[in-house]
Amino acid sequence: MTDIEYxxxxxxxxxxxxxxxxxxxxxxxxxxxxxxxxxDVAELSNCDSKQKAAY
Known part of the structure; x- marks a missing residue:
């Protein structure tokens, strides 16, 4: 192996x-x-589910 190859x-x-x-x-x-x-998506989904259950 030459110096250049090395x-x-x-x-x-x-x-x-x-x-x-x-x-x-x-x-x-x-x-x-x-x-x-x-x-964050799971938290928002959980909040949305709670709001729907309240109505």
Whole structure:
């Protein structure tokens, strides 16, 4: 393996690691946002059900 091939392999591994880190950083907040949205929808649905039952 030449120095150029070695440098390209290192660069590729660094790029993959960077992409994996970016995915990990964006996936968790997106998952939390989705969970918050589902909780809000469930809460609104529950309030709507209670209002309908009152009438």
């Amino acid at each position: 440098a390209e392999a290192i660069r590729e591994k660094a790029t993959v690691a960077n992409l994996e880190m970016n995915v990990a950083l964006t996936t968790e907040p997106q998952a939390q946002s989705g969970q918050d949205f589902i909780a």
